[in-house]
Amino acid sequence: MANVDYKELKKGGFMKQVDKDRFSLRLRIVGGQIKAEQLAKVNEIAQKYGAGYIHLTSRQSIEIPYIKLQDIDAVKEELAKAGLQPGACGPRVRTITACQGAVICPSGLINTTELAREFDERYYARELPHKFKLGITGCRNNCLKAEENDLGVKGGMMPSWVKDKCIYCGLCQAVCPAKVIEVKKQEKELTFNEKDCIYCGKCVKVCPTSAWEGKGGFIVYFGGLFGNRIAVGKQLLPIIFSKEDLHKVIEATLAFFEEYGKPGERFGNTLDRVGWDLLKNRLEEVLKAG
16 A cells, blocks of 8 residues: 555545545546436446445536545546546646536526537646636626636627617616616617626627627636635636637636746735736737737
8 A cells, every 4th residue: 555656546536535545536527517328327337336426526527435446447447438537636727617608598608618628628637836727607697606716717798789770678778787878768868888898798688679789708817716715816808709819818827827836826826926917917918919
């Protein structure tokens, strides 16, 4: 037992339990989605190698507790048969979380599932000074709580008003949570305070005549922490409209953490130490460079 590399096992998703020589296996689940046949294999493994149950983690993953040390290789083989892999733990990019987004949810503004898969392919398990959490939420309802993540993405929509299509019904004013729309029905007038718009897209979705048109985009938050220390992520940039620019921002953020982060230091703490403006300036330069 002295030769067991517990650190390496944890890195590969097998976390040591309180029980001697037992491990809880964390799976690599992308955006909270797993195929039905894969779930059946998880059940089979839990029955055969675990204690007959699974644990659903707070970040949309699955853990199978009570795996014996001597069964780890066999479990890996069983997972591979179903196209499943152990998850990443330790100082690296963790499981990508996402709500169901625009494909399923009527409130969704972005395709969160597609984005989660892209994030998984590009960033998952990348080595960093400490764990780094990426989360994607489809709209302002914020089901995935973007601000809790080291880097969180929230779907947004910039609205624009088409006067000729408007019937001044007032529905947009009624649903606007930021109170930036005012409709005068008798006078057939509408005012829109674009500066204070929160890009929720509700005016676009409710309009019966398509007088509100929307341009979908991504609102990004940095430095969220909900562990030993709690801090709400900050929005450092205006809404981003292209996926290409979004990936540039993420790459630059991870590179920044690699450069300035200390081992065992969460990203938000790094930003507090070196200065948030340093990251903001770096990101603005990246976007400006094109």
